[in-house]
Amino acid sequence: KGVLVSFEDITHVEAISQMRRDFVANVSHELRTPLTALMGFIETLQGPAKNDPVAQERFLGIMMTEASRMNRLVSDLLSLSQVESEERIRPSLSIDLTLLIGSILRSIGPVAEKARVALVKEAPSDPILVPGDEDQLRQVFTNLIENAIKYGGNDQTVTVKLTQMERDPALRGPGVRVEVCDTGPGIDQVHLPRLTERFYRVDSHRSREMGGTGLGLAIVKHIVNRHRGRLKIDSSPEEGSRFTVILPALD
Numbered sequence: 001k002g003v004l005v006s007f008e009d010i011t012h013v014e015a016i017s018q019m020r021r022d023f024v025a026n027v028s029h030e031l032r033t034p035l036t037a038l039m040g041f042i043e044t045l046q047g048p049a050k051n052d053p054v055a056q057e058r059f060l061g062i063m064m065t066e067a068s069r070m071n072r073l074v075s076d077l078l079s080l081s082q083v084e085s086e087e088r089i090r091p092s093l094s095i096d097l098t099l100l101i102g103s104i105l106r107s108i109g110p111v112a113e114k115a116r117v118a119l120v121k122e123a124p125s126d127p128i129l130v131p132g133d134e135d136q137l138r139q140v141f142t143n144l145i146e147n148a149i150k151y152g153g154n155d156q157t158v159t160v161k162l163t164q165m166e167r168d169p170a171l172r173g174p175g176v177r178v179e180v181c182d183t184g185p186g187i188d189q190v191h192l193p194r195l196t197e198r199f200y201r202v203d204s205h206r207s208r209e210m211g212g213t214g215l216g217l218a219i220v221k222h223i224v225n226r227h228r229g230r231l232k233i234d235s236s237p238e239e240g241s242r243f244t245v246i247l248p249a250l251d
């Protein structure tokens with residue numbers, strides 16, 4: 001008995017294995033960068049800096065930064081694979097987004113203050129309920145708000161706005177919109193379609209300097225998909241960036 005495999009099937013399978021190879025190559029590269037730095041500093045500590053306590057102190061500080069970078073990368077990779085494996089299971093607990101956003105803003109408060117960023121919440125006072133996974137939704141909004149602070153720059157305003165929609169055009173049904181807006185420099189239009197790809201960054205050097213792994217928005221996208229929601233990104237140099245998460249409302 002033969003199985004008929006179409007040309008489209010073959011190209012699809014090939015595309016998937018190519019993606020897998022690219023992913024492994026990317027992960028290896030991302031892990032190797034801090035590893036190479038760590039090995040270099042260990043060598044220096046064993047040799048030239050052996051009897052120099054001032055240099056030792058400084059190098060150990062840098063080594064800690066590099067080790068933390070690897071740690072963040074491994075955590076983000078685990079989050080991503082966890083979310084991907086659950087993508088077909090729709091979360092069903094009822095989550096109050098007003099409460100959740102309030103709690104996230106309180107915990108991010110000190111980071112914003114340090115960057116002199118004003119955090120503004122615009123939300124109705126009543127609870128806004130969606131079916132969801134609380135930890136994952138916390139991760140979505142934390143990533144978006146932290147990005148707005150990081151990439152929007154100092155001395156700006158980050159607004160988180162919640163709106164209930166009786167019929168959201170993107171969902172063709174009742175939904176909730178959470179908009180995270182910054183008044184930063186914005187993102188060039190050419191980057192927008194690729195922003196949620198794993199390891200895609202507008203400026204790799206800047207992202208690394210800020211402690212980014214390049215996986216934040218990929219994780220956001222997968223979690224939003226799992227919630228049967230939509231992610232919309234708008235940006236302009238004059239107005240800054242707006243990341244909109246649209247989630248189906250509780251039936």
Ligand code: ADP
Nearest residue numbers: 147148151201202203207212213214215216217
């Ligand atoms: P990273 O770990 O690099 O922050 P993300 O997946 O969270 O990775 O974001 C991908 C890239 O999108 C970032 O490197 C940055 O270039 C860009 N980006 C994300 N959010 C914003 C924003 N609010 N303003 C400008 N650029 C942004």
